[in-house]
Amino acid sequence: MSRGRSPTIKDVAKVAGVSSATVSYVLNDLNKVTPEVDALVRRVAKELGYSRNNAARALKTGRNNIIGCILPTLTSPVFPEIAQAVQLRAEAHGYATLVIDSGNAPMREEKVVRTLAKHGVDGAVALLHPNFKLADPPLFPIVSLDAKFPGLDSVHADHYAGGRLMAEHAIALGHRCIGMLSGFQDLTSSFERRQGFVDAAAGRVELVWEVNVQLVPQLPPEAVAAIRRREVTMIACVNDLVAIAALSVLKDSGMSAPGDVSVFGFDDMQWASWPLIDLTTIRQPLAELGSRAADLLISRLDDRQRPVVDVVLPVTLVERGSTARVPPLP
Amino acid sequence: MSRGRSPTIKDVAKVAGVSSATVSYVLNDLNKVTPEVDALVRRVAKELGYSRNNAARALKTGRNNIIGCILPTLTSPVFPEIAQAVQLRAEAHGYATLVIDSGNAPMREEKVVRTLAKHGVDGAVALLHPNFKLADPPLFPIVSLDAKFPGLDSVHADHYAGGRLMAEHAIALGHRCIGMLSGFQDLTSSFERRQGFVDAAAGRVELVWEVNVQLVPQLPPEAVAAIRRREVTMIACVNDLVAIAALSVLKDSGMSAPGDVSVFGFDDMQWASWPLIDLTTIRQPLAELGSRAADLLISRLDDRQRPVVDVVLPVTLVERGSTARVPPLP
DNA sequence: TCAGGTCGTTTAATCGTGTAAATAGATAAG
DNA sequence: CTTATCTATTTACACGATTAAACGACCTGA
Numbered sequence: 253m254s255r256g257r258s259p260t261i262k263d264v265a266k267v268a269g270v271s272s273a274t275v276s277y278v279l280n281d282l283n284k285v286t287p288e289v290d291a292l293v294r295r296v297a298k299e300l301g302y303s304r305n306n307a308a309r310a311l312k313t314g315r316n317n318i319i320g321c322i323l324p325t326l327t328s329p330v331f332p333e334i335a336q337a338v339q340l341r342a343e344a345h346g347y348a349t350l351v352i353d354s355g356n357a358p359m360r361e362e363k364v365v366r367t368l369a370k371h372g373v374d375g376a377v378a379l380l381h382p383n384f385k386l387a388d389p390p391l392f393p394i395v396s397l398d399a400k401f402p403g404l405d406s407v408h409a410d411h412y413a414g415g416r417l418m419a420e421h422a423i424a425l426g427h428r429c430i431g432m433l434s435g436f437q438d439l440t441s442s443f444e445r446r447q448g449f450v451d452a453a454a455g456r457v458e459l460v461w462e463v464n465v466q467l468v469p470q471l472p473p474e475a476v477a478a479i480r481r482r483e484v485t486m487i488a489c490v491n492d493l494v495a496i497a498a499l500s501v502l503k504d505s506g507m508s509a510p511g512d513v514s515v516f517g518f519d520d521m522q523w524a525s526w527p528l529i530d531l532t533t534i535r536q537p538l539a540e541l542g543s544r545a546a547d548l549l550i551s552r553l554d555d556r557q558r559p560v561v562d563v564v565l566p567v568t569l570v571e572r573g574s575t576a577r578v579p580p581l582p
Numbered sequence: 583m584s585r586g587r588s589p590t591i592k593d594v595a596k597v598a599g600v601s602s603a604t605v606s607y608v609l610n611d612l613n614k615v616t617p618e619v620d621a622l623v624r625r626v627a628k629e630l631g632y633s634r635n636n637a638a639r640a641l642k643t644g645r646n647n648i649i650g651c652i653l654p655t656l657t658s659p660v661f662p663e664i665a666q667a668v669q670l671r672a673e674a675h676g677y678a679t680l681v682i683d684s685g686n687a688p689m690r691e692e693k694v695v696r697t698l699a700k701h702g703v704d705g706a707v708a709l710l711h712p713n714f715k716l717a718d719p720p721l722f723p724i725v726s727l728d729a730k731f732p733g734l735d736s737v738h739a740d741h742y743a744g745g746r747l748m749a750e751h752a753i754a755l756g757h758r759c760i761g762m763l764s765g766f767q768d769l770t771s772s773f774e775r776r777q778g779f780v781d782a783a784a785g786r787v788e789l790v791w792e793v794n795v796q797l798v799p800q801l802p803p804e805a806v807a808a809i810r811r812r813e814v815t816m817i818a819c820v821n822d823l824v825a826i827a828a829l830s831v832l833k834d835s836g837m838s839a840p841g842d843v844s845v846f847g848f849d850d851m852q853w854a855s856w857p858l859i860d861l862t863t864i865r866q867p868l869a870e871l872g873s874r875a876a877d878l879l880i881s882r883l884d885d886r887q888r889p890v891v892d893v894v895l896p897v898t899l900v901e902r903g904s905t906a907r908v909p910p911l912p
Numbered sequence: 913t914c915a916g917g918t919c920g921t922t923t924a925a926t927c928g929t930g931t932a933a934a935t936a937g938a939t940a941a942g
Numbered sequence: 943c944t945t946a947t948c949t950a951t952t953t954a955c956a957c958g959a960t961t962a963a964a965c966g967a968c969c970t971g972a
Contacts, residue, residue, distance in 0.1 A: 260957090260958055260959085261958065261959060261960095262958080262959095270921075270922085271921065271922045271923080272922090272958090272959080272960095273921075273922060273923080273924095273960085273961075274920085274921060274922075276959065276960060276961080277920095277921090277960095277961090280960080284919090284920070284921085285920065285921080286919095286920065286921095289920085289921085303699070303700055304700075304958090304959080305641070305702075305957085305958050305959065306700065306701060306702045306959095307637050307638075307640035307641040307646060307702060307957085307958080307959090308637075308641045308927090308957070308958035308959040308960090309958080309959055309960075310637035310640075310927095310959090311635070311637040311638050311641050311926095311927050311928065311929090311957090311958080311959075311960095312926075312927050312958080312959050312960045312961085313927085313959085313960065314927085316637065317701070318701070325666075326656070326662035326665060326666050327659075327662050327663055327666060327852060329657075329659075332656035332657050332662055333657055335656060335681075336655075336656050336657060336683060339681075339682065339683075343697070348680055348682075348697070348698075348701040349680070349681075349682075350678055350679070350680060351665075351669075351679075351681045352669065352678075352679075353666060353669075367673070367678070369633075370633060370634075370636065371636060371647070371648065371678040372635075372636045372637060469856060496856065496858060499858055500856060500857035500858050501857075503857055503858060504857055522657060523853070526799060526826065526830055527830035527831075527833055527834055528826060528829055528830050528833060528858060528859065529858065590927095590928055590929090591928065591929065591930095592928080600951075600952085601951065601952045601953075602928090602929080602930095602952090603929095603930080603931075603951075603952060603953080603954095604950085604951060604952075606929065606930060606931080607930090607931090607951090610929095610930080612931095614949090614950070614951085615950070615951080616949095616950070616951095619950085619951085634928090634929080635927085635928050635929070637927085637928080637929095638927070638928035638929045638930090638957090639928080639929055639930075640929095640957095641927090641928080641929075641956095641957050641958065641959085642928085642929045642930045642931085642956080642957050643929080643930070643957090644957085
């Protein structure tokens with residue numbers, strides 16, 4: 253019965269007794285054919301188990317129905333949540349998703365973009381370092397994740413508002429002496445989070461110490477030393493991963509949160525809610541971030557001329573067990 | 583200068599003053615041409631910034647240079663490590679990787695396979711539920727991850743040996759009364775881990791209680807109750823995620839590891855080493871799992887007739903702070 | 913009755929590569 | 943000098959789909 257290779261549009265046409273063009277019209281939902289022929293063709297196609305050859309379609313139309321998703325790494329709790337959302341939404345629109353990690357290196361980002369281009373993606377969702385240089389002309393449309401990017405559509409949480417929220421909550425809990433583990437300020441989101449915090453804290457809180465750290469769950473010696481000095485009642489962290497690192501240092505030093513010092517994170521990644529960690533944090537809607545980015549990209553693919561848009565998603569406070577009201581002065 | 587669209591093999595041919603066939607021969611490394619022409623063509627191709635149109639190549643050859651990677655989820659610490667390794671190795675061989683999650687549902691697995699087929703993957707690396715039925719004839723070659731699978735190449739850790747290792751170490755630490763959080767036994771790896779443990783423990787350890795649990799960081803009430811009964815000196819867990827759930831329950835119940843009870847994991851996922859968690863566990867080489875699987879798949883794509891192979895990787899004991907020598911009897 | 917318009921379908925060209933088969937050019941053999 | 947044997951290159955078609963343009967059948971109104 254089966255000829256070995258899978259049936260083509262011509263096989264369907266032959267069996268249905270129509271031309272291959274008609275089959276193509278039917279299968280592309282351009283309603284150019286009579287209802288009867290339409291039904292006939294669909295029935296035959298299903299019977300033969302026909303499925304469109306994507307390569308041929310891509311060759312002819314220049315569209316591959318594949319999008320890329322560029323993230324710094326997958327071995328961090330936040331990014332897979334985003335990737336999953338992107339993929340889900342893309343699939344709903346008939347796109348497959350090529351997830352690829354740039355390893356945090358801005359040089360590799362450009363290589364990764366070329367790799368994706370080589371594999372013919374129609375566009376990509378990407379978390380890019382601000383000094384990433386996009387090729388001119390761009391190889392494909394890109395939607396920037398997590399930060400505005402000149403000339404690109406973008407989707408990101410309201411980091412600034414999140415920073416403010418942190419400060420307000422800290423103040424509400426009575427904290428006046430705070431240490432800060434901020435990210436390096438070349439990353440837009442780290443910068444804005446800090447800025448929001450600093451602006452809202454101004455005059456009401458003393459920023460006793462501040463250390464710039466990498467966004468990984470290990471702290472540099474300088475940060476460890478600062479924490480051990482016990483000069484603050486709260487440590488405000490640029491993200492949850494760093495907050496977990498802070499909790500680790502506390503534990504190693506025989507201290508604990510929130511008994512000795514409160515710890516505040518940012519992101520609300522999945523693990524933040526584990527009882528073992530139980531982190532108070534600012535929640536950014538990771539899944540929505542991903543799906544909105546996918547939407548934006550797909551709409552861009554359908555209309556390249558549409559003006560650039562910047563979607564800002566709201567953040568919320570999630571109060572858990574790593575923070576507490578500051579103890580009354582003795 | 584640029585005609586808008588990217589240069590084709592014909593453009594290269596014209597500029598180099600040869601036929602398009604010659605260019606094709608050069609670029610495919612079939613050494614059918616004189617060294618001078620070879621060099622000339624390569625130079626021109628580079629000058630024009632030529633890059634092969636993958637869709638056209640795929641249409642002609644039937645190979646897309648894309649592989650799939652099917653995993654139950656990405657929002658678990660273990661799988662991204664595997665995915666990253668697969669991707670890295672695949673890229674080294676010129677393949678892109680379509681990572682896709684099957685959401686743990688065996689029914690969805692078959693759908694995911696069809697999705698991948700639709701997007702024209704040449705093959706896939708997959709972590710499959712044992713009762714997954716592969717299409718006949720198969721849509722593409724698959725390498726099974728984490729467990730042997732009839733008819734497929736496979737790569738997996740030596741779960742049975744890991745189970746034995748757990749038991750031996752527990753015995754060495756003096757534990758005689760052990761509770762077990764085992765996975766559901768329809769999953770091969772869960773079954774083998776348990777079997778190894780039980781075989782090695784036979785006659786030397788009393789298995790006081792055992793609960794089958796899902797491989798997620800939350801425990802069913804039954805398991806929570808068992809833990810709170812305080813009848814054992816060690817809890818042996820089917821994997822690290824479950825072990826973390828156990829640690830959480832301990833904390834919620836005012837107990838701690840290893841003071842009140844030792845906790846033993848399996849996998850050695852990245853977070854197991856965080857000071858906050860600090861889990862004794864059996865390490866399976868996740869990255870190697872991924873890269874070996876990719877290798878196997880690619881070699882299969884090059885030779886469909888090659889006999890099926892089953893690669894078993896060794897596991898090792900990683901001793902951390904969640905286990906301790908059993909306290910001497912009062 | 914015939915020009916003109918609609919509508920549904922087919923014809924045929926095209927996308928960029930790969931590759932079998934044809935060809936030309938050089939060399940060797942008889 | 944002819945013929946055979948290579949080898950380097952080109953010619954020409956196929957892969958499977960999309961789509962503009964051509965076509966034919968039918969209807970309509972003057």
